[in-house]
Amino acid sequence: MKRKPLLFFVLFTTCMALLFTGESPFASAANLDNVRVALLIDNAAIPAVTVDSKTGIVVNDSSGLKLFEESANTTMRVSPDQSYLMVKTSDDLMDAQQVSQHLSQNQIKNEILKAGRSFQVIAGPYSNEVKLAADKNKIVQQMGYTPNTKGRLRLDLGAVGSLQSALDLAGQLTKGGIDAYPVILTVEGKIQHRVWVGNETSKDTLQDIQDSIHNRFPDLASRMTVANQNQPYILLKDSVYGSNTITHLFFSSQLTLILEQSNPGNNSGLTLVEKDNRSYRGKIEFSLYKGAHTVVNELPLEEYLYSVVGSEMAKGWPLEALKAQAILSRTRVTSAGLKYGIAHVTDTVNDQAYYGVKMEGEDTRQAVRETAGLVVTYQGKPIETLYYSNAGGQTAVGKEVWGNDLPYIQSVSSEDNAPEKSAIIWYHIATNDGKVGYVRSDFISLTTEKNAAGFSYGLVNTSDLNFRSGPGTASHQIMDKLAYGETVVILEQVREDNPYSWIAGPYSGIELQQMLKADRPIESLQVTERGPSGRVMEVKANGKTVQVKSPDAFRTLFKKGNTALRSTLFEIDQLGRFTIQSANAQQESSSGLPLYAVQDPAEQSVPILVNNMIALGNEQKVNVLTQNAAFLFRGNGYGHGMGLSQYGAKKMAENGYDYRQILSHYYQDITIE
Incomplete structure (x- = not known):
């Protein structure tokens, strides 16, 4: 079975304190009923999240008070109530869609709101005023639109009896050319429905709206007050979604919004469109944390592991390997604490991959059930559950990766080469x-x-x-x-490049100069020290030692675009250098073409002006001689190399080893309990 790209990862974030201080940042593994996973945290790249559900969506506050509900096969959008840019208002949907597409092509997040007969193209919302100003300048200077900044100053037309009454009143005002929205507030544990008007940034423009209401709707004038923004509320707007109109909930900074399935029993989950259409069990929580739009998935620990095991390994892998992964993943999350303040872990490989319901299988659920509650400890404390895709044949010790060894992680052989055989x-x-x-x-x-x-x-x-x-x-x-x-x-x-063996480059001397921030193009690049597993610990460029914080940093140092080295278990072929052995057994090295050919001793030698020349070296190894220095990396393995190799665990399970034997091979002197 072909290995999925999501398995190629490096897990290191949580281990740094231990590796550099020698002290564990974790307490003993605690009983953890529910896991809080940050799906979006401190990230302005996704200002609004679109949620789908086959069974319907219930919207609650953090106390469990039901605020809003939509029926089966529904879609809604959620974002913080913050400043945004009104780029264009048009009565023509096609025109609005063209503007929206133009913004998207320029990497500006946007959507289309429907207000009566008009369509409003907005960019944002923005938690960062600097980002708002930058996008506004880009829209003006590069795209030719004149956006207006919209804020949170509004008029309150008072409480009404129901959500439908609020919708009706807001619709009446909108038809009259005034932006108005239903609002759901929570006041002392009870719900109020109100109608707010405007999205202003100054009292002057708010006064203009107030004057307009006096003129057009004099019967509402006596009800108007300035809306109190410092309270928990959600504001409902209509958003264009394909050919449909959906509800967009804008929530206040004082409110924690929780979305759940109307019928969670079928485990289909809530689908988040902006998270690659992944569906999640449990609750989806929206809030502002440290001023940033934050989305957290809260669900039972064991149900979380159903997906993690399938995300980190794969459905269909041997059961004993999946069990080993389940135990390591449980150890990691139960040891983390509220690492992110509002969440235990993220859904990325900085902690451990978690890609929702679709990654579950009956075998991943079985692996979790049959190892329920088990964690890995060393001398009574949870271990650093370091794991990765492929060891390249031999695992690493700590000094080869981040500088400090761990007593329960030694360099051991690992049978990882199955991906190469099938490539x-x-x-x-x-x-x-x-x-x-x-x-x-x-x-x-x-x-x-x-x-x-x-x-x-x-x-x-x-x-x-x-x-x-x-x-x-x-x-x-x-x-x-x-x-x-x-x-x-x-x-x-x-x-073909695979988790066990790969090639990177060739990189020119100028490209390496840029990677290393050197003062001149790189003409020589050599590995000068290796660790016990053969991983690179020191490299010299142009004769000088390349400075890195830790040996594993070589992987990201030699990076072109978004492509970094897959491991530090590599060799460097210098394509522009070759050695000539003369008839008297003397050797002479050269750093590049041209070579010179002599047809007759009496004739003058002439250069061979070919950019690439093929030469056969020792053991018939093919070498490409280039005009200028160029460097090819040939490597083995994928990931940092410390702890469990997932492909190695897979092979051990195929060879009949159980999860305890697998874990005890990659982590020494441990207890599984």
Whole structure:
């Protein structure tokens, strides 16, 4: 079974205190009934969250008071009641949609609100005034619109008898050209329904609205007061969602909003569109925490683990491996405390992956049930449950990763190479015009002919074949297209990048200069120290030691775009350097082309002006000689390498080991209880 990308991760955030201080930041594992998972915290990138439910949605406050409910097969949107930008108002939906699309293309979060017969394109809301100002300037300078800033100053038309009465009154005002909205407040544990008018930033514009109401709706004038924003409330607006109109709830900073399924028994969960349409068991809580829009999923511990095990490993993996993962994941979350103030963990690999109901399977639920309550301890305290995708054959000790060893984590062998065995074969090829790169082997038909150096020829058997810088599509760029029938030279065959083996680069000296912030292009790059598992602990560039906070930081240091090295278990091939051995056994090194060819001792030597030249080194290893220094990383493993290798656990389970044996292999002298 092909390994999912979500398994390729590095978990380190919670272990830093222990690794650098030698002291555990955790108390003993506590009984934890419910887990609070931050799905969105301190992040302005998702100002509004869209929630779907097949069974209906109940909206409560933190005391359990029911504020609002919508029926089955419903969608609603939720965001804090904060400042936003009114970009354009139009009576034409298509026009509004075009403006919305234009904003999205410029990476500005926006939506369309429906107000009577008009459509309002808004950007935001914004918890950060600096971000609001930056987007406003971008909209004016780059897009040509003139947005108005909208705020939270409003007029209150007083209490009405029901939500329907509030909807009716707000609709009457909106038809008259005045923005008005139903509001649900909680006052001393009871619900009030009111109608508020306006979204203003100054008392002057609020006065203009008040004058307008006096003129148009004189019977409402005596009811008007300035709305009290310093109380728990939700304000209801209509939002355009595809071809439908849905309710958008804007909640106040004083209110914690909790959404639940109307019928939670079917476990379909609430779906959050902006979280990759993932569905979650339990409650979804919305609040402002430290001024930022925060979304927390609260659910029972064991139900949380159903998904974590499937997210960190995969449904269909051997049961004993899933059990080992369940115990480690339980240990991690029960030891965390309220790490984020409002939540125990996040849903990301900074803690442990948690991707909702769809990652559950009957086997992941069984693994959790059959290990219920079990955690891993060392000398009575929870261990740091460090795990990762693939060890590359040998696990790491602490000094190879973050600098400090842990007594229960030693370097042990790990049978991880199954992903490499099943990976697609790619060919490392050379074209007739001197380009060197990689193509998938199934798009090349081998011939019986070979060149003078013994390399086989192949023919491209498809049109517009992507010719890449490395063996894979995820991180290797397309260098060129090859035509049907084109002849290429097969230099070697390699496996497609996989969790066990991979290639990164090649990176030019200038690219490495930028990565390392060096004062000149990198001409030499060498590994000068390795740890017990073979992982890189020191690198020298241009003869100088590269400074990093910890050895594991080499992975993110050698990063191009969003692609970092998968592990620190790597070799560096310097493509622009070669060694020539003369007839008298003396050796001479060179840092780049050209080579010089001499046809006759009496003739002057001439340079061979080819950008890429193929050379065979020791053990028939293929080397590409380049005009300038270039560096290729060849590595094994995926992740930091400390503790349990998930692929290693999978193989041990396939070989008949149980979860206790698996855990005791990767963590020494531990207790599982």
